[in-house]
Amino acid sequence: MKLKTFLCVSFLLVTLGFAAYLDSPYSFINKKYAYSADQPVMAQPVDVEPSSDVPVLEEKLEKIERVDDYIVETYQEYEVYKDKDGNVLKSEPTGKIDTLQYWDNQ
Known part of the structure; x- marks a missing residue:
């Protein structure tokens, strides 16, 4: 029994x-790739300003209702168009509706 356990543990360690x-x-699979840890990576942050033509998707709470022992919240997704100052130019519903149902423990 001890020999079998020893062989299983040894096989597991060799496999790992x-x-x-x-x-x-350093394995033969990764010989084609060069790894260098002594050179720092040069990355520049990019400042990207959001375009005013592209809408931002927002979900707004439409209604809250109680069904049996649950509270059901209904959210509607809107496409919100904003100008450069962040003022809302227009808001259009997309037709996507999400509901969130959770148990009311009262």
């Missing part, structure tokens, strides 16, 4: 070691 080797950058 081989899987770790294959996942490392």
Whole structure:
């Protein structure tokens, strides 16, 4: 019984070691790729201003009702067009309706 347990544990450790080797950058699978940790990555942040032509999708609460022991909230999705100052130019419903139902423990 001890020999069987020892063999199972040994096989598991060898399998985990081989899987770790294959996942490392030094394995034969990853020989084609160059890894360098001594050079920093040069990345520049990009300032992107949202276009006023593209609408922002927002969900607005339409109604709250109580059904049996649950509270059901209904949300409507709207396309909101804003100008550069953030003022709402127009708001159009998309037709997508979401409901959220949760148990009222009162």
